[in-house]
Amino acid sequence: SETEEQDAITLLRSNNMSVASRKEMIDDILEDVEYRDKILEYNSIKLLNTPFDTTEINTQLFIYNQLLNDPQYAPFIDLIQEVIDGVETLAATPTDFRNGTIGMQEMHRRLVSNDIYDQINMGSFNFVLSLFNNFLFRDPSQEEHDAGITMVDGFVAVLFYETGNSKEQCIDIFLNSDDYFEGQVRELYLRYLFREPTSEEQSYHAIRYRDSGNYERLQKDLLSTDEFAGL
Numbered sequence: 001s002e003t004e005e006q007d008a009i010t011l012l013r014s015n016n017m018s019v020a021s022r023k024e025m026i027d028d029i030l031e032d033v034e035y036r037d038k039i040l041e042y043n044s045i046k047l048l049n050t051p052f053d054t055t056e057i058n059t060q061l062f063i064y065n066q067l068l069n070d071p072q073y074a075p076f077i078d079l080i081q082e083v084i085d086g087v088e089t090l091a092a093t094p095t096d097f098r099n100g101t102i103g104m105q106e107m108h109r110r111l112v113s114n115d116i117y118d119q120i121n122m123g124s125f126n127f128v129l130s131l132f133n134n135f136l137f138r139d140p141s142q143e144e145h146d147a148g149i150t151m152v153d154g155f156v157a158v159l160f161y162e163t164g165n166s167k168e169q170c171i172d173i174f175l176n177s178d179d180y181f182e183g184q185v186r187e188l189y190l191r192y193l194f195r196e197p198t199s200e201e202q203s204y205h206a207i208r209y210r211d212s213g214n215y216e217r218l219q220k221d222l223l224s225t226d227e228f229a230g231l
Contacts, residue, residue: 022224030216036098040107047111047134049120057091060115086114104184104215105175108135113171124152127167131174136183148174181206185218192222 008025015021029035044052064084067073073080093110096102102110111117112131121130128148132140140148150157151170157163160177164170174180185205189197197205209218222228 017229019224019226022229023220026220026223030220033098037094039104040094040097043107043111047108048116052094054091054094057087057116061087061091083115087116090114090116103213105213109171109175113168124149124167127152128170131171135174136179137186178206178210181210184209184215188219188222192228193225 008028011025012021041051044050050056061084064080064087068077068080068084090110093102093107097107112134117130118127121127125145128140128145131148132138132144139145144159147157147159148170151159151164151173152167154166156165159170159173160179162173162177164173182202185197185202189195189201205218205221208221209215
């Protein structure tokens with residue numbers, strides 16, 4: 001609001017744009033419920049090609065539950081239930097993320113572990129490719145791609161030095177890899193500072209983020225810099 005904007009300007013001016021005053025202003029933003037809603041919206045558009053639509057998700061749940069109770073789909077009941085479980089978890093994401101029950105990693109896991117994401121990135125080939133493109137901003141190497149496809153298809157493979165044999169294990173391995181955290185740092189540098197991080201910057205922030213799980217602190221570290229402030 002206009003009042004909030006004026007309060008922030010007053011805070012910064014009265015403290016000569018000190019780092020402490022910048023961090024105080026950023027903390028006020030990060031504590032606002034709108035902040036988390038915007039973060040979810042940004043990631044939903046990026047990963048699901050649309051702002052988070054609870055109505056559409058609930059419609060899908062209704063359809064899948066109808067199939068679950070239809071005798072002709074009885075042979076596929078386990079698969080249908082698996083889809084329902086994923087969509088139900090996705091439907092709870094706005095509330096869980098808003099109240100801090102889940103963090104950025106879990107929000108990302110839910111956005112890529114559901115039938116909607118699967119429909120956008122059909123098949124194991126495209127699914128693995130999408131993870132690398134969306135989070136690491138690069139294509140996988142042939143070895144990484146082959147390992148990811150094998151794992152998603154339900155066979156044992158090694159990705160980022162971790163062994164798995166299912167799609168969920170592939171997602172978990174991916175979202176706990178050093179590459180994932182480095183990708184998150186890269187994304188914020190490009191969004192906020194319009195440049196790539198140096199190797200030292202990327203390593204420092206990725207380790208801090210991985211150890212703490214605190215995405216908000218990562219944002220605050222960058223938003224409070226002299227570089228971002230134009231000083």
